[in-house]
Amino acid sequence: MKKVFLFSEGNASMTDLLGGKGCNLAEMTALNLPVPQGFTISTQACLEYLENQTLSQPLIDEITHAIHSLESICNKSFNDPHHLLLVSVRSGAKISMPGMMDTILNLGLNDENVVKFAQLTNNERFAYDCYRRFIQMFANVVDGIDSQHFENCLKEYKTKFNYQTDAEISAHHLKQVVKDYQDIYYQLLGRAFPQDVYQQIFQSVEAVFKSWNNERAMVYRQMNNIPHDLGTAVTIQEMVFGNQGEQSGTGVLFTRNPANGTNELYGEYLVNAQGEDVVAGIRTPMSIRRLEALQPEIYQQILDLTQQLEDHYQDMQDIEFTVEEGTLYLLQTRNGKRTGHAAIKIAVDMVAEGKLTKEEALMTIDPSSLNQILHPTFESQAIHQAELITDSGLPASPGAASGAIVFTAEDAKERSEAGEKVILVRHETSPEDIIGMNAAEAIVTSQGGMTSHAAVVARGMGKTCVAGCDELEVNEASKTLIYPEGILNEGDIISVDGSTGKIYLGDLTTVAATVNQDFDKVMSWSEEIAKLKVRMNAETSNDIQAGLNFGAVGIGLVRTEHMFFHADRIKEIRRFLLTNNAHERKDALTKIRDFQINDFKAIFKLTQDKPVVIRLLDLPLHEFLPTTHKEIQKLAESLEISVASLENQILNLKEINPMMGHRGCRMGLSYPELYLMQGEAIIQAAIEIQNQLENTQIKPEIMIPLISNEQELILLRKQIKKHLDAFQETAQQSIHYTIGTMIETPRACLIADKLAKDSDFFSFGTNDLTQLTFGYSRDDAGKFLNHYLHTGILSHDPFQTIDSEGMIELMSLAVDRGRQSSADLKMGVCGELGGDPRSIDLFHRIDLDYVSCSPFRVPIARLAAAQAAIYH
Helix, strand or coil, X not given: CCCEXXXXXXXXXXXXXXXXXXXXXXXXXXXXXXXXXXEEECHHHHHHHXXXXXXXXXXXXXXXXXXXXXXXXXXXXXXXXCCECCEEEEEEECCCCCCCCCEEEEECCCCCHHHHHHHHHCCHHHHHHHHHHHHHHHHHHHHCCXXXXXXXXXXXXXXXXXXXXXXXXXXXXXXXXXXXXXXXXXXXXXXCCCXXXXXXXXXXXHHHHHHCCCHHHHHHHHHCCCXXXXXXXXXXXXXXXXXXXXXXXXXXXXXXCCCCCCCCCEEEEEECCCHHHHHHCCCCCEEHHHHHHHCHHHHHHHHHHHHHHHHHHCCCEEEEEEEECCEEEEEEEEECCCCXXXXXXXXXXXXXXXXXXXHHHHCCCCHHHHHHHHCCEECHHHHHHCEEEECCCEEEECCEEEEEEECCHHHHHHHHHCCCCEEEXXXXXXXXXXXXXXXXXXXXXXXXXXXXXXXXXXXXXXXXXXXXXXXXXXXXXXXXXXXXXXEEECCCEEEEECCCCEEEECCCCEECCCCCHHHHHHHHHHHHHCCCEEEEECCCXXXXXXXXXXXXXXXXXXXXXXXXXXXXXXXHHHHHHHCCCHHHHHHHHHHHHHHHHHHHHHHHHHHCCCXXXXXXXXXXXXXXXXXXXXXHHHHHHHHCCCHHHHHHHHHHHCCCCHHHCCCCHHHHHHXXXXXXXXXXXXXXXHHHHHHHCCCCCCEEEEEECCCCCHHHHHHHHHHHHHHHHHHHHHHCCCCCCEEEEEECCHHHHHCXXXXXXXXXXXXXCHHHHHHHHHCCCCCCCHHHHHHHHHHCCCCCCCCCCCCCCCHHHHHHHHHHHHHHHCXXXXXXXXXXXXXXXXXXXXXXXXXXXXXXXXXXHHHHHHHHHHHHHHHC
């Protein structure tokens, strides 16, 4: 198989093989644009190298042949004193990863060629400046030598001879710098700097291949959901020089403003410089608009070419260019990265300009970038200057918030009411922390995962949350937070980025979240195109209103256990579970029923005729049993029993593995009055609200959780239906309700055909289904998942993105078997994966009817659902 392609042999469709850089250079070559020529070594060659850790002889032969072809095209060669060829070696993956992998410029220079180059350019200073740059880059990229060794050497020359900038260093001194650089290379490696050009090329290609797996590249891929098995291509391209004088320079530009989307040329230009000068920040570049005054012909050519490229690629372009002695060269183009605000504006504007259809425009927007619109973010400059506390946390709920550290819910509430912004820091939160979580600007936990209590509740509230920061040592007793570089105390100010999982020291400046008419237009297009409907997971009035404002078509999950996090309610649940007195239990149940009627009335009043899935109580007992002596003593007094007796009762209910214990439908079967009470409260609330609202039909969908056995469903459905039919007959009113089940165990997927016979709908609970499929505790998986991701055992966190091999197969099987028994069976997803764009694509493909997610993820899900419909 061919693995090396001249630019003239590729095109834009060959991204998988040539990477983004290689295929775009080939495409620009086909458009007859001013592109320095070269060739690209394919991603396939990279993958083979990474497997074997050596360049094969056939690949070496192909590269050698391509070099000869390039020499012929350019009419130059590596050792020709009259037509000297120098090249750059750059990485280029299928998906752009700016700055994550390695680049080498000026390759081909050696002790002999630098003399030839000086004579050819009639500029000795320029030639030796290129050579010292090459030695430093090669030593760093190929041999891993810290660039600081070379920077320190250069700094010594500048200090000794009073040079203010690099550009002032004379040719004489640059020759000395080159010798010193070679001495550094020899001293650190014990061998001379390579003089053979082919050796330089092959070692550079190997280094770029290896950079695919460098730490920063792997972290970038994890952060941006880029697969680890793509590999990178290597592009070898004829050098052009922006550092030949005042009529030369280098720049980067965008065809539209990447920050706000305005249709204007946006970029920077540096006179008499090479590309790394812009990136390194050693010199301050000028606005691209200044070029109009300095070189008006070049500026007009840039305007014409950038417009041509944007029209050709039908997207905003990020372009790198060099001007060599008054001649413009394009070195790269790619679809430009942009903020969420810019993505929305560019998409809407390009439809208005007639450049894109609605469908094409939607495909240019990264759904995850909408987080920047829906939640506040930190200013990029503030992040750049801030001191990082940790980046080990999970981005559990997006947003940006700063405040004083507090360690208890009570302190969070008290200090918040006094007007202070606080961050609640805990090992992990529990239901009792809900008041403090609500009062805090953000929540940070050292334990737990993406589906932990803190994560789920925070997402529902729209609160910023970073979970599972295993680098942090939280001491709630001494009120200290120990991190790798120091210790923080209660009251110290920190800033929490829930979109990245990073925590910073101090108060960082934020950018407020805003939506506008362009956003509304994109949501409207999404609604027109999507097949999957989008509901919300919500139970509080604020969350429900937020979800409705964002366009949710109903509620896909009301978690009724979340309604008992307040102190007066958790008290009644505990009374019900722990008393041995029948009268006491009945009284507790009555109070719970009254709470629930009011809760459901508030929900139905907002949702009106929209469908509402209400999950019956799924109580993990460890979250509701009292744990402290103070709590136990107080409850014992209210139950009029001894502390010892109550402690014995708690011990009897305690479980080794509560997430797989006495919860869900098992609780409903052990305490049937619980589910009957909830069903009655649902119908009573629906009747009352339906009577208040004219021409409105309330649509409750009652869901039984954690079914894994057909008989569980048959028995509970029969009990609930019998009770509710009798209740409606007594009330002399009827509500059209349905009863379905949550599919959240592997066994439920396998017997879906049987469950469908007694179910009006299925809703996949992906949190528990992932947990039980993998055998990972969702609360403890954070302790090893980062290691699994870093070592490539997992390509992504299965609690954040659906497992496309095992999990999706189970779900697909359940869909097929369920619809074999009941062709019209409605099916959806109510786990947090319902808001993940990559998961939504797979949910569309297995033909689900809807997804449900946290209210603030509803717009993301709506856009992702539309993209799935367009793509498939």
